[in-house]
Amino acid sequence: MTDKKQLLIEATIDLFSRDGFWNTTTANIAKHAKVGTGTLFNYFSxxxxxxxxxxxxxxxxxxxxxxxxxxxxxxxxxxxxxxxxxxxxxxxxxxxxxxxxxxxxxxxxxxxxxxxxxxxxxxxxxxxxxxxxxxxxxxxxxxxxxxxxxxxxxxxxxxxxxxxxxxxxxxxxxxxxxxxxxxxxxxxxxxx
Amino acid sequence: MTDKKQLLIEATIDLFSRDGFWNTTTANIAKHAKVGTGTLFNYFSxxxxxxxxxxxxxxxxxxxxxxxxxxxxxxxxxxxxxxxxxxxxxxxxxxxxxxxxxxxxxxxxxxxxxxxxxxxxxxxxxxxxxxxxxxxxxxxxxxxxxxxxxxxxxxxxxxxxxxxxxxxxxxxxxxxxxxxxxxxxxxxxxxx
DNA sequence: AACCACATTGACTGATTAGTCAGTCCATGA
DNA sequence: TCATGGACTGACTAATCAGTCAATGTGGTT
CATH class of the missing domain: 1.10.357.10 (Tetracycline Repressor, domain 2)
Incomplete structure (x- = not known):
C-alpha cells in the first residue's frame, strides 16, 4: 500500500465520519491528505x-x-x-x-x-x-x-x-x- | 392540511424511500406530486x-x-x-x-x-x-x-x-x- | 365583464461537485 | 549535463441542484 494511498484513506475516514459521505467532497479529502485533487484519482478511479x-x-x-x-x-x-x-x-x-x-x-x-x-x-x-x-x-x-x-x-x-x-x-x-x-x-x- | 401539501409529502415518502434523501431532487418530488417546482417551496420553505x-x-x-x-x-x-x-x-x-x-x-x-x-x-x-x-x-x-x-x-x-x-x-x-x-x-x- | 388576490408555474440562477488534463516537477541513469 | 518517464498538480468543465421570480392562471366578488 502506497504512502499516499494510505494518507487518502485516513483523510477519508476522518471526513466521512465527521461530515458524512454526502457532505464530503473529493476536493476536501485531497486537501486533508495534503495532495492535489488529481492525485486522488490516480489512486482511486x-x-x-x-x-x-x-x-x-x-x-x-x-x-x-x-x-x-x-x-x-x-x-x-x-x-x-x-x-x-x-x-x-x-x-x-x-x-x-x-x-x-x-x-x-x-x-x-x-x-x-x-x-x-x-x-x-x-x-x-x-x-x-x-x-x-x-x-x-x-x-x-x-x-x-x-x-x-x-x-x-x-x-x-x-x-x-x-x-x-x-x-x-x-x-x-x-x-x-x-x-x-x-x-x-x-x-x-x-x-x- | 392542504391537498397539495399532502400530495407533496406522499411523493417525498415514495422517492426518499426508493432513492434515498441525497438522490432525490426537489424538482423530482414536485414532478411526482404533479405540481411545479415552485409550488413545493410555497408549502415548504x-x-x-x-x-x-x-x-x-x-x-x-x-x-x-x-x-x-x-x-x-x-x-x-x-x-x-x-x-x-x-x-x-x-x-x-x-x-x-x-x-x-x-x-x-x-x-x-x-x-x-x-x-x-x-x-x-x-x-x-x-x-x-x-x-x-x-x-x-x-x-x-x-x-x-x-x-x-x-x-x-x-x-x-x-x-x-x-x-x-x-x-x-x-x-x-x-x-x-x-x-x-x-x-x-x-x-x-x-x-x- | 372587470377587477382583484393569490395560487401556481417552470425557466432560470448561483453555487457546488466529481472527475479531467495539460502542464510541472523530480528522481534516475546515461 | 541532459533526456526520459511517471508521479503529481490544481485550474478547469460539464453536470447537477436548491431555491427564485416574473409571468400566468384561477376563482370569487361586485
Whole structure:
C-alpha cells in the first residue's frame, strides 16, 4: 500500500465520519491528505472506489483486532463471547472508525463486489455462527435471525458505552451485561 | 392540511424511500406530486423543512396506529408488548413508510426542533418505559440502555420479517418470539 | 365583464461537485 | 549535463441542484 494511498484513506475516514459521505467532497479529502485533487484519482478511479477501499480497510482492521489472541475452543459460546468482547473493545478504542463502519453499513455506499470479497475475509465469523446453529445454541431461531439479533444488540451496547464514555471496569461490566442480555434472550427459546 | 401539501409529502415518502434523501431532487418530488417546482417551496420553505414534515407525519401515523385499541393495563409488560405488536404490524403493513422512518432516523436529516416536538407527541411511550424502569422490570439495566436494546431488537425483528415476507400466523409467531428473546434477555439481569 | 388576490408555474440562477488534463516537477541513469 | 518517464498538480468543465421570480392562471366578488 502506497504512502499516499494510505494518507487518502485516513483523510477519508476522518471526513466521512465527521461530515458524512454526502457532505464530503473529493476536493476536501485531497486537501486533508495534503495532495492535489488529481492525485486522488490516480489512486482511486472514483469516489465510490475510494469508499469501497475505506470500507474494506476498516473491516480488515476490525477482523485483525478480533483475531488477535483468538484461539478457537470447543465451547462455541466462549468463541462468540470472544468476538463480542474484542469487537466492543475495537469500537471503544477506535470510535471514529467504528462510527464510519456503522454509517457505511447502514447507508448503501458500498459495492456488492466488496461485500463479496469480505465474505471470504470474515469467513471465520460466519463459521462460528454456523457452528452455534448446528449445536442448537440458537434453539429454534434461524441462524440468520440469531445473527441479526446479535448484530443489533452489539450496536446498542456499543452506542450506549460510547454515549456514557465507559472505560475500565465499568466498560468491562457493561460489555458483559450486554452479552448476558443477548445470550439469555437467545437461549431462552426452546428448540423444536 | 392542504391537498397539495399532502400530495407533496406522499411523493417525498415514495422517492426518499426508493432513492434515498441525497438522490432525490426537489424538482423530482414536485414532478411526482404533479405540481411545479415552485409550488413545493410555497408549502415548504426548504428541502429540510419538507423532510421534517415527512418525518413528523410518519411518526404521527405510527403513533396513531399503535394507540388504536390501546388501553393501559396495570401489567406494564403487557402494555409494552402491545406497542411491540402494533409497531411490527404497522411496519409490515406500510413497509415503505417504515423503511423511510428508519432511514431518516439513522441519518441525521431531521432537525432537533422536530425531534423535540415529537417527544411531546410520543409521551405515552416514554411514560411506559419509565413505568417499567420504576417497577424494576429492567433489573439493574439503566432505562436508556433497556430502551436502546428494545429499539434495536425491534429493528432486527422487523427487518427479518420483511426479508422473509412473513404474514398471517408465521408473522404472529415471529413477532411473539422476537418479544420473548428481548424480554427474557432483559429480565434475566438481576436488580441490585 | 372587470377587477382583484393569490395560487401556481417552470425557466432560470448561483453555487457546488466529481472527475479531467495539460502542464510541472523530480528522481534516475546515461 | 541532459533526456526520459511517471508521479503529481490544481485550474478547469460539464453536470447537477436548491431555491427564485416574473409571468400566468384561477376563482370569487361586485
Amino acid at each position: 472514483s469516489k465510490e472506489a475510494l469508499t469501497d477501499a475505506v470500507y474494506f480497510e476498516l473491516k480488515r482492521e476490525m477482523k485483525s483486532y478480533i483475531q488477535k489472541d483468538y484461539t478457537e475452543t470447543k465451547d462455541t459460546m466462549l468463541n462468540i463471547e470472544h468476538v463480542w468482547y474484542h469487537y466492543a473493545h475495537w469500537a471503544m478504542e477506535f470510535p471514529v472508525r467504528y462510527d464510519l463502519l456503522d454509517q457505511l453499513w447502514v447507508s448503501n455506499q458500498v459495492s456488492q463486489e466488496v461485500e463479496n470479497r469480505l465474505l471470504e475475509e470474515l469467513k471465520f465469523m460466519h463459521k462460528l455462527l454456523a457452528d452455534a446453529a448446528t449445536k442448537g445454541l440458537f434453539g429454534s431461531l434461524p441462524q440468520e435471525y440469531a445473527t441479526a439479533i446479535m448484530c443489533s444488540s452489539m450496536q446498542a451496547m456499543i452506542k450506549y458505552a460510547q454515549a456514557n464514555n465507559f472505560s475500565g471496569d465499568a466498560l468491562e461490566q457493561h460489555i458483559a451485561i450486554g452479552f448476558s442480555v443477548l445470550w439469555n434472550g437467545i437461549s431462552s427459546i426452546e428448540g423444536n | 426548504s428541502k429540510e423543512a419538507l423532510t421534517d414534515a415527512v418525518y413528523f407525519e410518519l411518526k404521527r401515523e405510527m403513533k396513531s396506529y399503535i394507540q388504536k385499541d390501546y388501553t393501559e393495563t396495570k401489567d406494564t409488560m403487557l402494555n409494552i408488548e402491545h406497542v411491540w405488536y402494533h409497531y411490527a404490524h404497522w411496519a409490515m403493513e406500510f413497509p415503505v413508510r417504515y423503511d423511510l422512518l428508519d432511514q431518516l432516523w439513522v441519518s441525521n436529516q431531521v432537525s432537533q426542533e422536530v425531534e423535540n416536538r415529537l417527544l411531546e407527541e410520543l409521551k405515552f411511550m416514554h411514560k411506559l418505559l419509565a413505568d417499567a424502569a420504576t417497577k424494576g422490570l429492567f433489573g439493574s439495566l439503566p432505562q436508556e440502555y433497556a430502551t436502546a436494546i428494545m429499539c434495536s431488537s425491534m429493528q432486527a425483528m422487523i427487518k427479518y420479517a420483511q426479508a422473509n415476507n412473513f404474514s398471517g400466523d408465521a408473522l404472529e409467531q415471529h413477532i411473539a418470539i422476537g418479544f420473548s428473546v428481548l424480554w427474557n434477555g432483559i429480565s434475566s439481569i438481576e436488580g441490585n
